[in-house]
Amino acid sequence: LSELATSPVKTLSDIIEFIYKHPVKEKMAKYGQDYLLQSEATSGIGPTEEKAIVKLKLLHKEGLQKIMRVHNLDGIVAAGSSAHSLLVIGGYPAITVPAGKSVTIPMPPSLRFLLLLLPLAGGGGAAAFELEEATIDSIHRAFAAGELTSRGLVELYLRRIASLNPELHAVIELDPDGALAAADRADAAARSGSSVLLPLHGVPVLLKDNIAAAGPLNATAGSLAMVGSLPAGDAGVVERLRRAGAVLLGTASLSEWCNFRGPGIPAGWSPRGGQGKNAYVPSATPCSSSSGSAIAAAANMAAVTIGTETDGSIMCPSSYNSVVGIKPTVGLTSRAGVIIISPRMDTVGPITRTVSDAVHVLEAIVGYDARDAEATHMASQYIPDGGYKQFLNIDGLRRKRLGILRKDFFRFPSGSVQEKVFSEHFNIMSKMGAILVDNLEIPSMNVINNAVQSGEHALMLAEFKLSLNSYLSELATSPVRSLSDIIDFNNNHPIEERMDEFGQDYLIESEATNGTGPTEERAIARLNKLCKRGLEKVMQDNQLDAIVAPGASAHSLLAIGGYPAITVPAGYASNGIPFAICFGGLKGSEPKLIEIAYSFEQATEVRKPPSLQHSTI
Secondary structure (H helix, E strand, O other): OOOOOOOOOOOHHHHHHHHHHOOOOOOHHHHOOHHHHHHHOOOOOOHHHHHHHHHHHHHHHHHHHHHHHHOOOOOOOOOOOOOHHHHHOOOOOOOOOOOOOOOOOOOOHHHHHHHHHHHHOOOOOOOOOOOOOOOHHHHHHHHHHOOOOHHHHHHHHHHHHHHHHHHHOOEEEEOHHHHHHHHHHHHHHHHHOOOOOOOOOOOEEEEEOOEOOOOOOOOOOOOHHHOOOEOOOOOHHHHHHHHOOOEEEEEEOOOHHHHOOOOOOOOOEEOOOEEOOOOOOOOOOOOOOOHHHHHHHHOOOOOEEEEEEOOOOOHHHHHHOOOEEEEOOOOOEOOOOEOOOOOOOOEEEEEEOOHHHHHHHHHHHEOOOHHHHHHHHHHHHHOOOOOOHHHOOOOOOOOOEEEEOHHHHOOOOOOOHHHHHHHHHHHHHHHOOOEEEOOOOOOOHHHHOOHHHHOHHHHHHHHHHHHHHHHHHOOOEOOOOOHHHHHHHHHHOOOOOOHHHHOOHHHHHHHOOOOOOHHHHHHHHHHHHHHHHHHHHHHHHOOOOEEEEEOOOOHHHHHOOOOOEEEEEEEEOOOOOEEEEEEEOOOOOHHHHHHHHHHHHHHHOOOOOOOOOOOOO
């Protein structure tokens, strides 16, 4: 810059200031300028940099130079730009030549894995670990065997996110420094051997972007209006995750405002995260609103993820991304520090690749929280002595009475993949000892599925305003303090928030409410009646342990009463889009649902990882 004839900026500091003053054009809310700030904080070549130079020289001397010399090579061959770091640290030359199209010649999973590890060779404590489809148990076995460290695992996931996220848009924000520091603490605790390791020791977790965590991460529900808001402390579930030993990687994308900004907005889209992509079929819906959590779990971008559900937001993305989702009984997990829509219906739950992992996480996050006292106190009666892992019973289907909701739910074309697959699954469940009660019907299902007729929508509008304003009032810092402020922000930023396309009808309708009045009381009474005469009556009359439905088709039936459900991968349609089977029950029935879901999963073993042909790997 000093050598330019003329320039509006003369230093890096000037450039940083320019970007701060032009946040919209420079997309500051989305990209920040971390490297520029870190560079400005340096002071030339000192001891730290000298050490780095020595280390780099040693790496290329003992690396590429040695291999070339020992094998008398003229050149090395690598796929794409996978060897970029290997070549750059020594200033070596390279030529890349077109080799093919990944959509027609997919790269083998083993090679994808090796390419991920290539830049990490020689460090991180992860070289022998198979990242794809890793489970909590396999991670802990690798820790115990000395094949893996928590730091090495975090580095692997960060690298995978960096590779996949430009296409999948599953992750909004990362805290690599915080995650690596937490991983180092976990590794130090393991080396000390002074105590029993925690249940989620060293396990990297992604949080849905409506769950607050103390530190640098924003919890924004995907909205630019919330950028810069910082909580006074951790959300209740985040406190429990940390106490269980989990490592927070960052936040997962979602449908903006948990799909409650207005009708017609694409599932999985937000101004902060962009358009989330289905992990299996990019053109298919990722479903909402915990879309990023499900995409990330499916694509092995984190060990486990956390989602939230009002009405279908864990069940649906789990189904469409071939992962396991547990929607707990409302109140079983705290909503304190979480941006929610409805205290009656909202719940926080795990989204993972296996039932076992989901249960491990569930056991860690349930329990009473004084900040969500009424709901968590009521639901604490359902938590079993000895926790939930005891119900991971491979014979769990035996003697379970399962009600098949045939009429309103299992409506597939004759001869379709879904019809065939579910018929096979029912036969397997029967052989496993389940008692299938078929052709059941829920009264008034057409009303339950219509949020306006049932009263659900009216109640959600009123509860959203109350819940959001309460959440905003508790933040340590925030550029907005009310739903009204958010509406004004959107009106003042129409391009970034795509106001002409999507509007903000639900936000405006919610702002017009005034708490819980006669309209809302009538809605509550009607919903209670639909629950009592619907699911509860069918369950009791038929002495059922659980109901069975395809995918997330029973989402409203289960949402309006705060009932639990577990979705498990069930198959893949002819176009490759995944679908699930859902086991739902009455409040507190998680132990039975876990037995059923785990037994089904182990008997069918449906899930397979996505090919990710559309990714940059």
